[in-house]
Amino acid sequence: MWVKLLEKIKEHQSDIVLSAVIILITVISFQSGKILVLKNRGGAGIEIKEASIEEIFGETRLSQKEDSTKDADVKNQFNIGVGKFSVVASKNSNKYHYSWCPGAGKISDKNKITFPTEAAALATGYMLASNCKK
16 A cells, blocks of 8 residues: 555656645745735834814915814815715706716706715615716
8 A cells, every 4th residue: 555655656746846836835925925014014003093174185274263164165065074975966866976976076066965974865765876886
């Protein structure tokens, strides 16, 4: 039995060596990648913070009243702080769009309705446009 096994190994020796080399290269590459990621982290984590309107648009403010008016305008325009994304619809349609959908840019300002959430659009009877994806 051992003799037959050794004969088979000798018969396929080049295939076995090639397979072993491929496996070793794969393992070494994977481990090198892990080491590189750990080395690049350097203990510094990612900090996520809420940006102010000034940080987003780089504006300087003149007065408190003007500040609150501009903030409200920007929040309405970009739906900042209302939800994860902006949901818009047209008064002339039953479809709603995400702000990044092609159809959202085609809605004129006078017909545009902005919803705070997707659920609000659904609750009012609007359906997601077929060309919009999350």
